[in-house]
Amino acid sequence: MGEQKRILITGAAGFIGSHLCERFVSEEFNVIGMDNLITGELKNIEHLFALPNFQFYHQDVSQFVYVPGELDYILHFASPASPVDYLKWPIQTLKVGSLGTHNCLGLAKAKNARILVASTSEVYGDPLVHPQNEEYWGNVNPIGPRGVYDEAKRFQEAITMAYHNAHGVDTRIIRIFNTYGPRMRLNDGRVLPNFFYQAITGEDLTVYGDGSQTRSFCYVDDLVEGIYRLLFSDYTMPVNMGNPDEITISQFAEEIIQLTGTMQKVVYKPLPMDDPKQRQPDITKARQLLGWEPKINRSEGLKITYQYFMKTMGKSPMAMAHS
Numbered sequence: 393m394g395e396q397k398r399i400l401i402t403g404a405a406g407f408i409g410s411h412l413c414e415r416f417v418s419e420e421f422n423v424i425g426m427d428n429l430i431t432g433e434l435k436n437i438e439h440l441f442a443l444p445n446f447q448f449y450h451q452d453v454s455q456f457v458y459v460p461g462e463l464d465y466i467l468h469f470a471s472p473a474s475p476v477d478y479l480k481w482p483i484q485t486l487k488v489g490s491l492g493t494h495n496c497l498g499l500a501k502a503k504n505a506r507i508l509v510a511s512t513s514e515v516y517g518d519p520l521v522h523p524q525n526e527e528y529w530g531n532v533n534p535i536g537p538r539g540v541y542d543e544a545k546r547f548q549e550a551i552t553m554a555y556h557n558a559h560g561v562d563t564r565i566i567r568i569f570n571t572y573g574p575r576m577r578l579n580d581g582r583v584l585p586n587f588f589y590q591a592i593t594g595e596d597l598t599v600y601g602d603g604s605q606t607r608s609f610c611y612v613d614d615l616v617e618g619i620y621r622l623l624f625s626d627y628t629m630p631v632n633m634g635n636p637d638e639i640t641i642s643q644f645a646e647e648i649i650q651l652t653g654t655m656q657k658v659v660y661k662p663l664p665m666d667d668p669k670q671r672q673p674d675i676t677k678a679r680q681l682l683g684w685e686p687k688i689n690r691s692e693g694l695k696i697t698y699q700y701f702m703k704t705m706g707k708s709p710m711a712m713a714h715s
C-alpha cells in the first residue's frame with residue numbers, strides 16, 4: 393500500500409506531526425511537511441531533510457495553501473496544542489482550526505485527496521460523561537480560556553462533516569486524548585514536560601488545584617499507529633484515540649518523582665479556569681473498527697520520554713536514577 397503516494401502533513405514540525413512524517417516517510421510515501429513554525433521546531437524534522445521522499449514547505453496553512461501536483465492524502469495536524477500555547481496564540485489557534493481546516497478541505501476537494509483532521513478530547517470540554525465516548529456532545533465554555541481551542545476544533549469537525557456530506561470529500565476525524573513522548577517541547581506548559589523539567593532542574597513539581605483531576609496518557613507511537621489505521625479504514629465518523637489508563641495528577645507527580653529519583657517535593661498552585669476534572673477515552677470504537685489499542689504502558693513510555701528530555705537538556709543518561 394502507498395507506493396509513491398503523496399501525502400501532505402500540516403504541523404509537520406510539531407510533536408505529533410514530526411512522528412507522522414517519520415512514519416509515512418518510512419512507509420515510502422512522498423511526504424510534504426508544512427509548518428509555520430510558531431510552535432513547531434525544525435530540529436524535529438531536520439533528520440528527514442536529506443531524504444528524497446521528504447519536502448518541507450515553511451507556510452501558514454491558515455493562509456491560502458498551494459501544493460503543486462497530485463495529492464492522495466492530507467493529515468491536518470497544525471495547531472498550538474497546549475493550554476499555555478493556545479493562550480499565547482489565541483487568534484492563530486482559532487484560525488488554524490477554522491480557516492486552516494477550510495483550506496485543507498478545499499485542497500482535498502481540488503486534489504481528490506482523502507483528508508484526516510486532528511480533533512481532540514477538548515471537544516468534550518469539562519465532561520459530564522465518564523469515560524467519554526464519541527456520542528457525547530461535550531460541556532464547553534465557548535468564551536473561557538480554552539474556548540479558542542475547543543471551539544476551533546468543534547468548528548473543524550463541523551466543517552469537515554459538511555465537506556463530507558455536501559461535497560463528498562473523503563474525510564476522517566480523530567479525537568486525540570493526552571499524548572506524550574519524545575519531541576514534546578520542554579516549555580510547552582503541559583503537565584508532563586513541566587514535571588520532567590522541574591525534576592531534572594531541581595525545582596518542586598507544580599500540581600495545579602488539589603491534584604485530584606485525572607488524565608489518561610497515551611504514548612505517541614501508539615497514537616501514530618492508530619492514525620495510520622484510521623486513515624486507511626472506511627470509517628468517516630469521529631474516533632477517540634488515547635490510552636484509557638487514567639491517573640490523578642497527584643499520582644502522576646509521584647510517578648515522575650519515583651522515576652527521576654528527584655529529592656524535590658510537590659507544591660500546589662491554583663487550578664486554571666475550566667480545567668477538566670476528569671478525562672478518560674472510551675476506545676471501544678477504535679478497538680472494534682480498527683483492532684487498535686495502546687501497547688506501550690506508562691512506565692515504559694515515561695522512561696523513553698525521560699531519556700529524551702535528559703538528552704535535550706544535555707544531561708548524561710547515566711545520571712538517571714532509575715532508568
Ligand code: UDP
Nearest residue numbers: 475581582583584586598599600605641667
Ligand atoms: N497541570 C499541573 N501542573 C502543571 C501543568 C499542568 O498540575 O505544571 C495540570 C493541569 O491543571 C491539568 C493537567 O495537569 O489538570 C493536564 O494539563 P495539561 O496542560 O498537560 O493539558 P490538558 O489535559 O489540561 O489539556
